Amino acid sequence: MPSALVEKALQGDKLSLTRLLTEVEAETPKGIQALDLIYSHTGKAHKIGITGAPGSGKSTLVAALVKELRRLPDKPRIAVIAVDPTSPFSGGALLGDRVRMLQIQHDPDVFIRSMATRGALGGLSDRTEAFTQVFDAAGYDYVLIETVGAGQSEIDVVNLAHTVIVVDTPDMGDDIQAIKAGILEIADLLVVNKADRPGVEGSVRNLQNMVNAGHGKDLNLHHHRFLTEKNQEKLEHIDAEDHWFPPVLKTVATENIGIAELAEKILEHGKFLKGHGLWELKTELAMHEIVARNLRLGLYRRWLEDADKTKLQAIMNDLLEKRISPNQAVKALMAL
Numbered sequence: 001m002p003s004a005l006v007e008k009a010l011q012g013d014k015l016s017l018t019r020l021l022t023e024v025e026a027e028t029p030k031g032i033q034a035l036d037l038i039y040s041h042t043g044k045a046h047k048i049g050i051t052g053a054p055g056s057g058k059s060t061l062v063a064a065l066v067k068e069l070r071r072l073p074d075k076p077r078i079a080v081i082a083v084d085p086t087s088p089f090s091g092g093a094l095l096g097d098r099v100r101m102l103q104i105q106h107d108p109d110v111f112i113r114s115m116a117t118r119g120a121l122g123g124l125s126d127r128t129e130a131f132t133q134v135f136d137a138a139g140y141d142y143v144l145i146e147t148v149g150a151g152q153s154e155i156d157v158v159n160l161a162h163t164v165i166v167v168d169t170p171d172m173g174d175d176i177q178a179i180k181a182g183i184l185e186i187a188d189l190l191v192v193n194k195a196d197r198p199g200v201e202g203s204v205r206n207l208q209n210m211v212n213a214g215h216g217k218d219l220n221l222h223h224h225r226f227l228t229e230k231n232q233e234k235l236e237h238i239d240a241e242d243h244w245f246p247p248v249l250k251t252v253a254t255e256n257i258g259i260a261e262l263a264e265k266i267l268e269h270g271k272f273l274k275g276h277g278l279w280e281l282k283t284e285l286a287m288h289e290i291v292a293r294n295l296r297l298g299l300y301r302r303w304l305e306d307a308d309k310t311k312l313q314a315i316m317n318d319l320l321e322k323r324i325s326p327n328q329a330v331k332a333l334m335a336l
Helices: 004-010 014-026 029-041 058-070 097-102 128-137 152-159 176-182 200-212 229-236 259-275 277-306 309-320 328-335
Strands: 046-052 078-084 110-116 141-148 163-168 189-192 248-250
Touching: 004 014, 004 029, 004 128, 014 029, 014 110, 014 128, 029 128, 046 058, 046 259, 058 078, 058 141, 058 259, 110 128, 128 141, 152 277, 163 259, 189 200, 189 259, 200 229, 200 248, 248 259, 259 277, 277 309, 309 328
Parallel strands: 046 141, 046 163, 078 110, 078 141, 163 189, 189 248
Antiparallel strands: none
């Protein structure tokens, strides 16, 4: 039987959902058990990643997008995960995004949760996926994940989201830098925000040229490692019509300009994935990433618990005294 906390959260009780997210983020025994209980209820939410450089207006864009999606005929429930840089003092999220999203937080069918990266690479907290599972199980139709905007490491969002939105602005400088940062290749939708500024047409043109040159044609599935035989065969036989070419959109989020078209393209991309059997493929890729990450973490924790602490310290002393190299230290530690 599910715990009372899980049961109430799945029934839509926001206070219980808040408490459950806290348990999950802290990785308490109750939180870990809850993830086991809710997993069978997941698989319906459309996960949308929003990434881009700091200052590109991602939070304002998210708030405008939430309001637009809420206008859809079925009035979908929407969750927002705002991944903030970790505070150097408290270790918690800086909560900047929550401040900028005040205009939507009073909607009873919108749930906003900030979380700290806690030093995790990839622009995401290592508990972000767990949060998406909770919101998915609790009946939220869309889960928007706003990354911290850290640059190259942001590509990890592609392993989590069904649809990835990359946000640029006309004043970000040379748009080629976005490719150097490894960002454009992950985009399903490209958005030039703050499009009322000078240089917008040049930015749109540059991005469109990059798309035409071949960026994004592999459906962001080139990060795969292991797949079921069925999905491996699907990946190897993707036809030309299965390719999604990222559209380049202009928005002014502060004025709600271009947001309706963005929402329309998100829905279109979701239908595209489902219509070509790629929704399940992306889900499988995400599950492999989760299992691989948790396996690495679990093995490390088990090794740390079982390791001879005296020998471990001796090896680290040898390393610090430069009697052995880091590679030699790893070999010695693995032999403990």
